[in-house]
Amino acid sequence: MGNCGEILRNIFCREKNTNIRISLPAVCFVWQIAMIVLFGVFIRYDEESDVRKWIEFKVSHNITSDIENDFYFRYPSFQDVHVMIFVGFGFLMTFLKRYSFGGVGFNFLIASFGVQWALLMQGWFHALDPDTGKISIGVESLINADFCVASSLIAYGALLGKVSPVQLMVVTLFGVTLFAVEEYIILSLLHCRDAGGSMVIHAFGGYYGLAISWVLYRPNLNQSKRLSGSTYHSDVFAMIGTLFLWMFWPSFNSAITDHGSGQHRAAINTYIALASSVLTTVAISSMSDKRGKLDMVHIQNATLAGGVAMGTAAEFMITPYGSLIVGFCCGIISTFGYLFVTPMMEKYLKLQDTCGIHNLHAVPGMLGGFIGAIVAAAATEEVYGREGLIETFDFEGDFASRTVLTQGGFQAAGTCVSIAFGVVGGVVVGLILRLPIWGDPSDDNCYDDEAYWEVPEEEESIPPVLEYNNHMTRKHPDISESNFSVEQS
Template structure:
């Protein structure tokens, strides 16, 4: 049991949630079209449900690997998904989906809103166990407009399509979360609470592996949901499967190779096996040859495993950034690899769509720099704001523990 007294969230948290929900309802009442927009792409609803599984079940269980933070890892993920879906859909309709000048809810805005939650969930993985649900909710409210602005600049000024602009979510979420962690959370080097509670056990690791398997199975839908051309959808599905398979094989090989005892490490496997799907999201729809995507999966799996094995603890000491879930190596670095590979493929391949391939490749690099700039600056400012005492940030001795937030019938909870 965590020692010392834990501040109750009863006074502020319920009213903040009720206020947010009331605001969302009033915005839809007064500023939106009162009818849903009818679209022809409702046949993509099964893929939409697949992405639902990735976000709610997959990420939720993936974040359940801490032995004392299972309740919060799953439930807080679901909470910010419920808040973020409404806010992201409203933002998308305002910026990208207007009917006669009036924002309207369509299947496209709902799909884009659902996928826009993903960078917030990635960011929450960095600070998992170190913030309370109020701080997570405030971060969600702040991060989504910045990510929407990132996409708006890409689609309207850099002329990137909607699908490509969404694939930068992995990079944005990872580095926004790392910036929040740097400015919000004190260094945990040698911290007793961190050493005692930031541990896993067999059951929690199995739950996390289950979440990773859900995400692995349905990831082709994530990489194809916003595509409309049937040929591009087919390419995205096939290439994503090949890349995921290649990265998974490489992860098992690298995990055993880098282990002194020659054994697999579960946390490396369930974290790095998704790297291939992240990396190929940018270019999966346009690649015609599976060997290219398999090579990309090999590199992504290798980079992710090396990062988790050798870099995570080193960077924590050097940069004082604590990354609970290692999202920099599951999403950040594989996302950067995929974005650079996309720019390179435009240069070396002729798909009949790029009149100025060098210019298009430079735009791709520019999108990387734009995403990194907005995510890092936005994350730093958000982290400083979340330190506000009004939000009752948890003390270090309550990190990575469910008991400050949940009632356990068989435990005396006077904390």
């Protein structure tokens, strides 16, 4: 009977075929070739990166120094953002004991695809020259592409360990597409300000990932429970991700804000809010344990909530103490989320959220949108100056007559739009991902790099008798398990 169960289980496992030898190369090759063709048709250098156009631009704009090139305003921030996308998000997801390769490796893959697709999608919506039909790109486009792909990486956080790389490519393809549309609606049609993307990046990405994960609910995920935790060193690896995200968040929120005081102020506000988040996260984490011990999950994640929540308001005159208050509250809210909301969501909502993006991105992002709305609505000419109001909220052209109150209303509306896009888009994409063609792992095979990676074997030195005994089970470097069971029996 036991054997029967084993056999049945094996059959079931075989149903879930993680062999992606055809699907993954096919997706990579076809999509990459499509990128080349579309770049060939559409993408060109802008007037600051094209050698001819820049020479002409300097003459026509009476610019005497190359230092006025946007490259020098934004490139340092771009590189910080780039580190956040690849090292920050990547290493934050290495915390699982046997999914570090997948965490950092798949993050690398989908971000590399996503930025290309983002250059096209965002270009069509924001930078298409109606005369030539071409998209002009510069350093700001690269930052925006990194931003765009961040929303899909956030969604990956909810799915970590439970999906195949092919599914992640699909998540990114649709994620970037949806992002470009919602961003167009929020920034261009509703004329919201959202330089650090509380709404368009974090709220959207968070709810997008949660909705996908909800559709992909695995009732028997506890079969992989042995691998769902961290190890000592994997937690230290994850801290690399946390710290690079935390340190460079001021660059994230200031990267595409207005030159001059705009970038300056956004960096200061974010720096302050993040510092505040750390203290309240530590406080709640310590309070929640009966001996006051800190939990690495909280330190790795909730400390970042202040940066997420400042995404919209960082460029406004929120004041330094306002930033502190935002960080203070969001550190508390996010840590409570990890303590209570995530477990409850799994139990009652049937929503499995591996990295807890609900607490780090979805809720703080949504709050950040509303905080931005309030701060915008409270803006006064006394504080900003007449010219400053116009510059900060871009009250020009069609929007010259908009008041700050109206602006606040639109900011709040934009937040709702981003959440709606995330939830609806996520459900649709989740249903697509349920097709049995994507090579996702079985329930007892989740959180395991063995499924998609050649994992180094460390059992080489074990004598043959043990080797034999191991051959039924998947091989883990930590040899203690199987070996000891042999000796004890």
